[in-house]
Amino acid sequence: MGTLKSFLIFILAGLCEIGGGYFVWLWLKEDKPLWFGIIGGVVLALYGVVATWQTANFGRVYATYGGIFIVLSLLWAWKVDGFKPDRYDIIGALIALLGVCVIFYAPRTTN
Template identity: 60%
Template sequence: MTPIIKTIVFFVLAGLCEIGGGYLVWIWLKEGKPIWYGILGAIILALYGYVMTLQSATFGKAYVVYGGIFIVMALLWAWKVDNFKPDKFDIIGAIIISIGIAIMLFMPRKF
């Protein structure tokens, strides 16, 4: 697996863990689901913390880039899971964020 693909896979996996785990805790508390939803959500959220350590970037850099990826993934989750209909401004914002992520993550640096 190339370093770029590996980086993207770890960010997407981290996003699924954070959003999915948070969602399970959310529906446990907000919708009265059984406690095991909350327990499973907490376990998945802890797994998110582990997955982020698999990044080759430093802590700060990994979380800066992940913040943008999280926003895009959360918008997709809201659209597919919560039936939220993104408007053109949501889509434009996600595109701008994606461009920013690519610039921060993949542009060569000269020091």
């Protein structure tokens, strides 16, 4: 699988997890209607399916996804909730992203 395609799958998985979790959050914490929670649950289940589209093994996929999730979470909070990441948030996210790119995209002779 190509690097760009796998990275886009990670982003889609992240949007499903964060978006689904956000709908559940709104339902439970912001007194939104039950259908917010139902939609959130469905979208969270889709996250589990999307992650299986990666061709690497479970451990490597989920380790890599964790770092990408950090970046996406900060971007979501910034764009949706008005949270402004500070320099340490950004530095930490970049370190995580660099680390997971090494884990997932470094050339190997075996998987």
